[in-house]
Amino acid sequence: MSSVLERLRGGLVVSCQANPGSPLRDPHIISRLALAAQQGGAAGLRIQGFADVQAVRAVTDLPLIGLTKTDRDDTPVYITPTAAEAAQLAELGSEIVAFDATLQPRPESVQAIVQAIHAAGALAMADISTLDEARAAYDAGADIVGTTLAGYTPHSRALSTADWPLMDELREAGLPFIAEGRLNSPQDAAEAVRRGAHSVVVGSAITRPDVITTWFAGAVRDAH
Numbered sequence: 121m122s123s124v125l126e127r128l129r130g131g132l133v134v135s136c137q138a139n140p141g142s143p144l145r146d147p148h149i150i151s152r153l154a155l156a157a158q159q160g161g162a163a164g165l166r167i168q169g170f171a172d173v174q175a176v177r178a179v180t181d182l183p184l185i186g187l188t189k190t191d192r193d194d195t196p197v198y199i200t201p202t203a204a205e206a207a208q209l210a211e212l213g214s215e216i217v218a219f220d221a222t223l224q225p226r227p228e229s230v231q232a233i234v235q236a237i238h239a240a241g242a243l244a245m246a247d248i249s250t251l252d253e254a255r256a257a258y259d260a261g262a263d264i265v266g267t268t269l270a271g272y273t274p275h276s277r278a279l280s281t282a283d284w285p286l287m288d289e290l291r292e293a294g295l296p297f298i299a300e301g302r303l304n305s306p307q308d309a310a311e312a313v314r315r316g317a318h319s320v321v322v323g324s325a326i327t328r329p330d331v332i333t334t335w336f337a338g339a340v341r342d343a344h
């Protein structure tokens with residue numbers, strides 16, 4: 121396994137993202153969130169968009185997983201849908217580029233995106249939603265898969281928790297994976313490691329105060 125993946129092994133990757141409309145949607149703010157995550161012990165960072173990758177790259181040497189989110193009319197695939205975006209993320213300093221490797225209608229093949237990432241000197245993290253997609257991504261040359269899109273495709277399990285069964289399937293199949301998606305507590309993150317995750321990505325529970333507030337506000341409301 122590559123040295124960057126070795127650096128992440130057994131560690132926590134913090135996803136620092138703010139959607140359009142969020143008051144945190146500013147590359148400078150994202151870079152401060154990233155530094156706070158670093159101070160707290162993050163082994164790596166997952167960052168969305170060229171401007172945010174640039175801003176975070178300027179302040180830290182931690183390994184970066186870069187991605188874009190691009191809504192297109194012609195495909196449900198939105199995480200780094202093209203080789204050109206993937207290559208640019210690598211050129212801006214992402215050691216790892218994450219992209220959608222789900223089996224859905226897509227503008228460019230998984231293989232083409234993996235090749236572009238490798239040609240730009242980065243590693244390819246295939247965001248998948250099922251075991252079959254993980255197998256296909258490894259066949260296409262991906263360096264690691266992430267459970268990122270489990271629950272976000274029509275054909276994957278719709279769960280309100282992390283997709284523990286998918287993690288079990290990946291472990292039993294001997295396929296290394298990064299656990300990501302709805303890991304909303306330290307206990308969830310630890311459980312992912314126990315289920316065999318190479319490393320663990322947490323986003324909302326650490327860096328989305330708007331989302332976290334809805335959890336608390338709902339609990340307070342329901343307690344009446």
Ligand SMILES: CC(=O)N[C@H](C=O)[C@@H](O)[C@H](O)[C@H](O)COP(=O)(O)O
Nearest residue numbers: 135268272301302303322323324325
């Ligand atoms: C499905 C999708 O678009 N996931 C995105 C991928 O980068 C992010 O919006 C998530 O925050 C990230 O995967 C971390 O997950 P969580 O925020 O649940 O810890």
